[in-house]
Amino acid sequence: MTVEPAPARILGSRRWLLVIGIMVLAANLRCSITSVGPVLDFIAADLHMSSGTAGLLTSIPLLGFAAFSPIAPLVAARWGMERTLWAAVALLGCAIVLRSVPAPGMIWAGTVGLGGAIAFINVLLPPLLKRDFPNRIGQLTGIYSAVQGGVAALASGIAVPMAGADGQAWRLSLGIWAGLALIGLAVFAPQLAKRSAPPTGATGIETVGAAARYRSPWGSALAWQVTIFMGVQSMMFFVTAAWVPSIEQAMGGSATRAGWHLFLFQLVGLLTSLLTSTLIHRVRDQRGLCIAGTLCSAVEFTGILLFPQAMVVWMIFAGLGSGSCIVLGLSLFGLRTEHHRQAAALSGMAQSIGYLIAACGPTMFGLLHDLGSGWTLPITAIEVCLAVQLVMATLAGRDRFIGVRRVTGS
Template sequence: MSVGERARAAVPVLSPVLIVAGLLLVAGNLRAGITTVGPVLAEIRDDLGLSSVAASALVSLPLLAFAVVSPFAPRLARALGLERSLALALAVLAVGLVLRSLPAIAALWGGTALIGVAIAVLNVILPALVKRDFPTRIGQITGAYSVVQAAFAALAAGIAVPVAGLSAVGWRLPLGMWAVLALIALAVLAPQLRRRTVVPEGQDDVSLATGAVAARSLRSPWRSALGWQVTAFMGLQSVGFYVFITWLPSIETASGISQEAAGWHQLFLNGFGIVGSIACSFLIPRFRDQRLLAAAAPSLIVVAVLGVLFAPGLSGVWDSIAGVAGGASIVLALSFFGLRTTHHAQAAALSGMAQSVGYLVAAAGPIAVGALHDATGSWTGPLLVLIGVQLVLICFGLLAGRAKVLG
């Protein structure tokens, strides 16, 4: 019996319902702590005296953590095992969420950094757990946890302002309350901690590096124009999404929309992302290539931005359109990792490259928009720049969407 077979034989048998419940609860933690910030960002700025650049850096900090930590998450999984790595990340997430809600400004920054580190680990390891426990239902389970992730992201954004008005602590309550969800997920995951599944390097979806054999026979995405086109698409589509979740409530309140309505519009943005994700997943296999989809999604963002500029009273409509486009864009970007490669190791390498570089690009977006707003005193310039980013994204989408592989 091989080492892998002995390890699998030693794994306790758990109810599939319990395992799925744990997965879905972990998925619920992936974005709620991030999307809750945008609707109360103006209140945070006023309370702490933050500039637009500092406020946008606060939202971008988890993205920087994604870029830096993601390549190291597989090492943690190999050292501790999948289950214990997830548990550790959930514990760190709960600490970060509570820390972020404390009065000291240093706690706000330190807690936000911990949140980014924890979610980066969860992002990388959760798909491997799906592959191990549901190898014949990867698509269904991944789709289910993607919907749960988006649903909690939408809920967190929608209720942030109402919850902030419930007590004297204001914005600190919605920023910290999601620690409860992390602890619930940890409790449901606890029975699985008796397991210690260690995934060999280069033989799983967790590994972000090709093995020695693959490295000799497969083209590295770092040396491929197509690899950089996919990476550019990943990064630029993320810019639009994170600019919206960071600044759209502030943009809308500046145009006369109430803070509470702007918060509910964030729910539309994230909720309609589910529609876009499902639609894109359905359409991808029905086209010979993905150029049309890659151009259509950013085109919808352009429509939404123009709507916010010239008809802000209909911001709920524009936010919904942007949500559909954002949901489609991220599904397409993630699909490119498999569609543009010939081997799972090469796909993992492209994923690591695109997500590391892409999240660095995405982190710069909200900061640049905030700085431009501070310099001009208007949201018109930043929104026009965002339109320009979408036009560039269309160009890279037409390139990355071609039916080609790295080789």
């Protein structure tokens, strides 16, 4: 395995400043999305949306992830990861503000913008860790996933109180997170003085010696296994965040209670992310962890269907499943590759196709609910998806590498 030495170019306080910057960027990754679920009914009522249309609103960021993820490594190769990340955070802040503007179409335009911005950050953080902290991929991925989950939990927990009992202030509830993007711009700004070196080859893939190029993930079965695992586990997260509050309210629970149960889901996910990060490098491979996380998600949805009164229990299982699987999915980008540019390519592929898969989740769930006039049909469909995730967990969790492609000619 070819790994560049832990960079001497990032030392001392500068190294810690980069870690802090990464964590602040991670804090921006989900709060603008998880703040929507608890107030989705208010938004739908105010803007006269059907369940399917409301589901589409929650799916648009994921479609943005799918559309923009393949572009992110190309832009970063030209402009540098640090500058690209900073620009993405600036776009995110603007998009959050735009989404809350009370003008026709602004909620859709802002949602598209934040989806594109988050896509760039999603894709570029894993290869940044692979490049600058190659021996701490699992640990730092777990920490930044926990930060991401913690802020996302806070966003879901305060969404309804911020919107008010009648939901009239839902625009404020969504818009306040632009302030966090501004903090991200300030904290990450010192990294703009540094620019990652462009790739040596014209194709954007760096060579190793003169005889090999890193293999493209698009032609690798292992990369597709990682991609599908990433996509389905992401679907579970976004379906839970977007629809479980609505399920609970439909069964007689209050919007505030549903919001705090979503907070519990995020909190358990945060703690599970930290625990998983400590286990990743202590096991021979990641199959057992991937399978355990998938089974927790299966228990969540089965429990919601069969005994919804115990929603607290099912939200704990939801947090165990999502919290472990997101860390595993992100860590696999570095663990299954041999160089940060290959990791960037896998990250772009997995988050493009993976989030396209995930985007189908909330919309499919809403449409199946409308079709069946209940929750049995959409939850059954989710369980089928989890069976696919279980197979991919077994395959992607093996200790394998995408490797290199040998080149015989010039």
